[in-house]
Amino acid sequence: MKRVAAFAKSLLLALAAGSASCGGGEAGEPRPQWFVDVYTDAPVPQLGDRVLVEVLASDGALACPGCRRLFVGLGRSSAWPLSFGIPDSAGNGLRLRVRLFRADHSDAGGAPAGGLPIDSLAALPATGGAVRRVAVTLYTACSGVAADLERFLTCDPATGDLTASTLEEVAREGAPRPGSFPLAQSTPCSRVPREGMACVQGGLFARGSSIFALDETALLSPVPERLVRVTPFALDRQEMTVRQMRALVDSGLVARPVARGLSRPACTWTDAPDAFEDFPVNCIGKSNAALACSARGTRLPTEAEWEFAAGDRDEEKRYPWGADPDACRFAIVGRGRIIPEGGPDGSIACRTEADGQARPWGPRPTAEGDDITALGIRHLGGNVSEWVSDAAGSYAGPCSEGPSVLVNPRCDRGTADESVVRGGSWTLPPSYAQTSHRSTYSQQFVGPEVGFRCAESM
Secondary structure, three states: HHHHHHHHHHHHHHHHHHOOOOOHHHHHHHOOOOEEEEEEEEOOOOOEEEEEEEEEEOOEEEEOOEEEEHHHEOOOHHHOOOEEEEEEEOOOOOOEEEEEEEOOOOOOOEOOOOOOOOOEEEOOOOOOEEEEEEEEEEHHHHHOOOOOOOOEEEEOOOOOOEOOOEEEEOOOOHHHOOOHHHHHHEEEOOOOOOOOOOEEEEEEEOOOOOOOOOOOOOOOOOOOOOEEEEEEEEOOOOOEEEHHHHHHOOOOOOOOOOOOOOOOOOOOOOOOOOOOOOOOOOOOOOHHHHHHHOOOOOOOOOOHHOOOOOHOHHHHEEEEOOOOOOHHHHHHOOOOOOOOOOOHHHHHOEEEEEEEEOOOOOOOOOOOOOOOOOOEEOOOEEEEEEEEEEEHHHOHHHHHOOEEEEOOOOOOOOEEEEEEEEOOOOOOOHHOEEEEEEEEEEOOOOOOEEEEOOEEEO
């Protein structure tokens, strides 16, 4: 018991110091220990800003009460490699588990939560009575692959399979640096986007949410999170307007949307130019929206492209405008009476200004409001929801199968006749403005809460 207590105390001190404890031996000799360097190729702080270190015994439990240490403040590349010492005082068969994760993906006890930690588990080699330097590399390709504590297996970054591993020394000059993972590199657009479109450079992001998570079995739940690589594309800065749609209809390239009338007072299309030319066109089915994009030499965006743009790429913002949850202030949401939230009148939560003045009912002109991303793309949080090209499919279903990083995913094997629609709308509750929120409609649906914008591969 005294030996275990002494080991726990010395280990805690060594981990806290972040360096090897080389004093205390007879005649000034260093005590037997491991000196551990932790490297990663993951972009930080995007995929992690803290590391949890645990020394485990042969049964998978902590080797001692002090064999667990949380390192924080690792969101800068200059903070890497992380280095610490572990005294060799507890015999053979020890394993070292190291996990990289984000602060907003941790539970109340500080451990990683959600599906994207980078988890490494490996045996500590014998020290031979000396100081043994070893290295742990946390590979982005292993993100979301949990170590097997019963069989002591860890992710192989080359295959994604679980395998046994023993720590070895790695030369610092050849070790990976934060952000060096190839699929995390920012890729510029190959040309200047056409007028009215914004370039969205290619990059890596965590699709989905660990915060706004409905039942994981639900078709449109934004879980589980997955790493997704999106190649460069251009996206309309504003939703397709009635004026733009009218030019396509007049040229005979597309059918006209359902017109505004007594039975559809919130539709924006009128058979002759009217006061709604700069409003988003709505009351249009998915096929006609896709045809309108095609007539311009563009296409509907994929669901992954839409979310990547809405969250400002690898910044992964919770709302298109940032972190401020006051969606009523920024977005045109909560002005209808379709879906309740927090009570029968919850869906009209944004019908009035703070001073009591009534906000306009229905969609608004595309240039209005503060619902805008850093790239200058408007109304991804509200006004009208938007058709995307994907069929409705669960993030846990066949459309999300594949390697640890999905590249340009698009769901064509989803629910028959159902399509994903992204973004909030004037009819929907404020929470629908979150960038990870997903909705589904029949592809033939025609209603005042749904419009579209176009994208183009770059």
